Amino acid sequence: MPAKVKENIFSTLIIEMRNDLELDAIIEDYLLGKLNAQETEAFESLRRNDATVDHKVVSHKVFLHTMEEYAKQALLKDQLDSIHSEIDVDTLVSKLAPHPSRVVQLWRKHKSAIAVAASFIVLSFVSIYSIQHNSQQADKFVQLSKNVTNAVKTQNNLIRKISSDNLPANKQLNPGNFGGTGFAVSTNGYIATNLHVIKDADSVYIQNSAGESFKVKVVHRDPEYDIAILKIDDNHFKNLSALPYTIKKNSTGVGENVYTWGYPKDDAVLGEGYVSSKSGFIGDTTQYQVAIPLNPGNSGGPLLDNNGNLVGIISGKETSAEGASFAIKSKYILEAMRAIPQDSLGKKLTVNKRSVLSGMKRAKQIEKLQDYVFMIKVYN
Amino acid sequence: MNNGLKSSVPTDREVILGILNNSADALNKLYKAHFAMVLQFILNNSGDEDDAKDVYQEAIIILYNKVKQGDFELSSKLKTYIYSVCRRIWLKKLTQKSKKTGSITDYEDVFEVEEDVEHHEEKDLQFVKMKSALDHLGEPCKTIIQDFYIHNLSMQDICEKFGYTNTDNAKTQKYKCLQRLKKIFFQH
Numbered sequence: 001m002p003a004k005v006k007e008n009i010f011s012t013l014i015i016e017m018r019n020d021l022e023l024d025a026i027i028e029d030y031l032l033g034k035l036n037a038q039e040t041e042a043f044e045s046l047r048r049n050d051a052t053v054d055h056k057v058v059s060h061k062v063f064l065h066t067m068e069e070y071a072k073q074a075l076l077k078d079q080l081d082s083i084h085s086e087i088d089v090d091t092l093v094s095k096l097a098p099h100p101s102r103v104v105q106l107w108r109k110h111k112s113a114i115a116v117a118a119s120f121i122v123l124s125f126v127s128i129y130s131i132q133h134n135s136q137q138a139d140k141f142v143q144l145s146k147n148v149t150n151a152v153k154t155q156n157n158l159i160r161k162i163s164s165d166n167l168p169a170n171k172q173l174n175p176g177n178f179g180g181t182g183f184a185v186s187t188n189g190y191i192a193t194n195l196h197v198i199k200d201a202d203s204v205y206i207q208n209s210a211g212e213s214f215k216v217k218v219v220h221r222d223p224e225y226d227i228a229i230l231k232i233d234d235n236h237f238k239n240l241s242a243l244p245y246t247i248k249k250n251s252t253g254v255g256e257n258v259y260t261w262g263y264p265k266d267d268a269v270l271g272e273g274y275v276s277s278k279s280g281f282i283g284d285t286t287q288y289q290v291a292i293p294l295n296p297g298n299s300g301g302p303l304l305d306n307n308g309n310l311v312g313i314i315s316g317k318e319t320s321a322e323g324a325s326f327a328i329k330s331k332y333i334l335e336a337m338r339a340i341p342q343d344s345l346g347k348k349l350t351v352n353k354r355s356v357l358s359g360m361k362r363a364k365q366i367e368k369l370q371d372y373v374f375m376i377k378v379y380n
Numbered sequence: 381m382n383n384g385l386k387s388s389v390p391t392d393r394e395v396i397l398g399i400l401n402n403s404a405d406a407l408n409k410l411y412k413a414h415f416a417m418v419l420q421f422i423l424n425n426s427g428d429e430d431d432a433k434d435v436y437q438e439a440i441i442i443l444y445n446k447v448k449q450g451d452f453e454l455s456s457k458l459k460t461y462i463y464s465v466c467r468r469i470w471l472k473k474l475t476q477k478s479k480k481t482g483s484i485t486d487y488e489d490v491f492e493v494e495e496d497v498e499h500h501e502e503k504d505l506q507f508v509k510m511k512s513a514l515d516h517l518g519e520p521c522k523t524i525i526q527d528f529y530i531h532n533l534s535m536q537d538i539c540e541k542f543g544y545t546n547t548d549n550a551k552t553q554k555y556k557c558l559q560r561l562k563k564i565f566f567q568h
Contacts, residue, residue, distance in 0.1 A: 021555050028558075063562055069503070070510040071530040076444060079404065080437045083411045089419070089429050096420040 023053070027060045181262035181301035181314070182206060182230060184372040185247065185337060186352070187240045189232030192333050193300030193376050194315050195221055198228050206232070206374035209268060213377070220340045225286055225332040226315055229340055230376075243352040244368040245302070248309040248330045252288065254278055260292060260314050260327075261366060262301030263375040270366060271298065273325075275311075280326040281318065287326045288312055294325045300376060303327045308357025308365065389413040392458045399447045411440060414459055417487065418466045424485045425470065435473070439465040442500045456491060463488040468497045513565040521557035528554060 029035050030043050047054045180197030184190065191206060198204050198218055207213045214237050220229035252258070252275055259272040273292030280287025290303065294317050303312040312327030337351065357365045390398070390409040398406020415436055422432035439462050446452040467490055514522050520542060527533040527541070539550040 021552065021559065024555050024559055025551065059562070059566065063565060066506050066510055066565075067529045070507050073441065073507055074530055076441060077437065079407065080411060080440060083408050084415075084433060084437070086408075087412060087415055089433075092416050092419055093423065093429050096416065097423045 023056065024060070027053075027057050028064070030057070031061055031064060179263060179297050179378070180299040180376040181297065182374045182376045183300075183302040183310075184240055184243060184374070185229070185333065187242060189216075189237055189239070190219075190337070190340075191216060191230040191232065191374060191376075192313060192336070193228050193230060194313060194328075195223060195226045195228040196315075197300045197376055198230070198378055200380050201378040202380045203378075204230060205377045205379070206230070207377060208374055209370040212236070220336055222332070222336045222339070225328055225336070227313065227328060227332055227336045229336055240372065242354070242356075243372060244356045244365075245304055245308045245310045245372075246352050246355045247334055248305075248311050249334060251278065251329055251331070252305060252309075252311045256305050256311070258290060258292070258303050258305050258311060258327075259362070260294075260298060260301045260303050261369055261373045262294075262298040262314065263373075264295035264297035266375075268370060268373065268375075269295075269298075270362075272362075273323075276324070280328075281316070284326075286332060287315065287328050290314075290325050290327050291323045292325050293323070302369075302373060303330075304357070304365075304369070308355035308360075395458055396447055396452065399444055407440075407444070410458070414462050417459070417463060421463070421466065421485070421487055422470060424487075426474070427470065431470070431473070435466050435469050436462075438469055438500070438504075442496055445500070446496060460489050460491065461493065464490045464493045465497060468493050472497075509565060513561055516564050517557065517561050520553075521560060524550075524554055524557050525561055 026035070026043060030040065035043060047057055180193055182191040182193035182197075185192045199221075201218075204216050204218065205213045206216050214232045214234040216230040217233045218228055219231045220227075222228070254275050254277060256275045257272070258275055259270060261268055261270055263269070271292045271294060273290055275288050276291045277289035279285050280289055288303075288311070290312075292303075292314075294314060298314045299316065301314040302310050303314055305311050309330075310333070311330050313330075313333060315326050315328050317325040334351065357368060360368070390406060390413065395406055395410045397403075398410075415432075418436040418439070419429060419432040422435060423429070427435075442465055443452070443458070443462060467486070514525065517525065524538055524542065527538055528535070533541070535547045535550050535554070538544075538554070539547045542550065542553075544550040544553065
C-alpha cells in the first residue's frame with residue numbers, strides 16, 4: 001500500500017472509522033510490524049481512544065496466532081501424510097492384525113514375558129545341571145562306555161560282581177564275573193535284560209530259580225534304550241508254559257505300585273515301591289523313576305504293577321540320591337522285540353496277551369513269576 | 381519400504397536434535413520406526429489402520445510440539461512415550477464411541493501422559509474450529525487464505541494465480557475473505 005494512500009486512510013479513519021476492510025488491513029500491518037513509526041503512533045493513539053478498535057486488534061491478534069499455529073500443524077500433518085504414504089500399511093496390517101489363533105495372539109501379547117520365562121528356565125537348567133555331582137555324569141558315561149574295567153563294581157548299573165568267596169560251598173563253583181537279572185519275554189526262550197549287563201561278555205549264561213543254567217546268545221542289542229534280548233541256546237531247555245505277565249504298551253502313571261524280582265544275591269529278592277516320576281535320569285523320558293530299594297544285580301529285572309503288567313526293566317539308580325532308581329519303559333522292550341529278525345530257526349517271538357497275575361496276592365504272584373526271572377551270569 | 385523399518389530406528393537423541401533442526405529425515409525415520417507398534421496396538425484393540433494413522437499422527441505431533449517447545453525431558457524412551465500417548469488417545473476415543481475399554485491389550489510399558497494429551501486436545505480444539513471455519517468459507521476465499529497464511533504465498537503470487545488485475549484488488553479480496561473467516565471463527 002503506497003504511503004500516500006495510507007496517510008489518506010489514516011486521516012479519513014480518524015474522522016470516520018467506518019471502513020472496516022481498510023481498518024483490518026491496518027490492524028494486520030500493525031500486528032505484523034509493517035507500519036512505520038509515525039503510523040504506529042497514530043494507530044496506537046486511535047486504539048487507546050476507541051475501545052472498538054482496541055477490541056478488533058486483540059481479536060485479530062488471537063486470530064492470527066491461531067492461524068499461525070494452525071498453519072504449522074497443517075504443514076506438519078502434510079509432511080506426516082507423505083511419510084505415511086511411504087509405509088506399506090497393508091502388509092503390516094496382515095502381519096499385525098489379531099490372529100485367529102489364540103496361541104499366536106497370546107504369543108504376541110506375552111512375547112517378552114515368555115522370553116523372560118524361557119531364559120529363566122534355561123538358566124535354572126544350567127545351574128541345576130552344574131550343581132549335579134560329577135559322579136553322576138561319570139556314571140552315566142560308564143554305562144554307555146565300552147571300557148568298563150572288570151574290577152570296578154559299578155553302582156549305577158547294578159551289575160553284581162560275583163565274588164567266589166561268598167558262594168555257598170555246597171553249590172557248584174560259579175565262575176561268572178558279573179551278574180544281573182533277566183526275564184522271559186516269550187515261552188520259547190527269549191530273555192530281556194539290560195545291555196550294560198551283558199555288554200562285554202564273552203559268554204552269557206542264565207540260571208533259573210531251580211538253579212539250572214542255560215547258555216544263551218545275544219540276539220539283539222539296543223544301545224539307545226540299554227536293552228538286550230537274549231535267546232536260550234541250549235538243548236536242555238524246554239519251553240516255558242505261558243507267561244504270567246503281559247508287556248504294557250502304554251506308560252504307567254506316577255504313583256502306581258510296582259515291584260521287581262531280581263538277583264542282587266544268589267537268591268532272588270523282592271523289591272517293592274511305586275513309580276515316582278515319568279522321566280528318568282536327567283529327565284530321560286524313556287525311563288521311569290521308581291522308588292524301590294535296589295542293589296547291584298537288580299539290573300535287567302522286570303518291573304511289574306499289581307495287575308501283572310510288565311511296565312519296565314530296572315536299569316540303574318542315582319548314586320547321589322536316595323531312593324531314585326530308574327526303569328526303562330516297557331514299550332521299548334516291545335520295540336526291541338519287534339526289531340529282532342525273525343530268522344528261519346523257527347523260534348518265533350510272540351508277545352503274550354494275557355496276564356494271570358492280576359488279582360493275586362503278592363506271594364502268589366511271586367510264586368508264578370519266579371520261573372520266568374533269571375539270574376544272568378556274564379563271563380569275560 | 382517395510383524392509384529396514386526396524387534397522388533404521390534412530391536413537392532418541394538423533395530424533396530430538398533432528399526435530400529441533402527441522403530435519404525432515406529425522407521426522408521420517410521417527411515416523412517409520414514406531415508406526416508398526418501403534419498399528420498393532422490399535423488393530424488388536426478394536427480399531428482399524430485409519431484409526432491407527434490418526435492416533436499415531438496425533439502422538440507424533442504432540443511429541444514434535446513438546447520437543448519444539450523445549451520442555452521434553454528424555455526421562456523415558458521415545459518409543460514408550462509415543463506408545464503411552466497413543467494408548468491414552470485411543471482409550472479416550474473408545475470411551476467416546478462408548479465402546480468397552482475393559483480389557484486393553486498392551487504391547488509396551490505405559491506411563492502417565494494425561495497432561496500432555498489434554499494440553500494437546502485444548503489446542504486441537506482451536507484447530508478444529510479453524511478448519512471448520514475455513515471449510516465454511518467457500519472458494520476462492522479458502523484457497524486465498526490458505527495460500528497466504530499457510531503456504532506463505534506473496535500477494536503478487538496470489539494476484540497472478542487468481543488473475544486479479546492488480547495486487548490491490550487481490551488485497552481487498554483477501555481482506556474481505558479474512559473478515560468473513562473471522563466472523564465465522566469467532567461465532568462458533
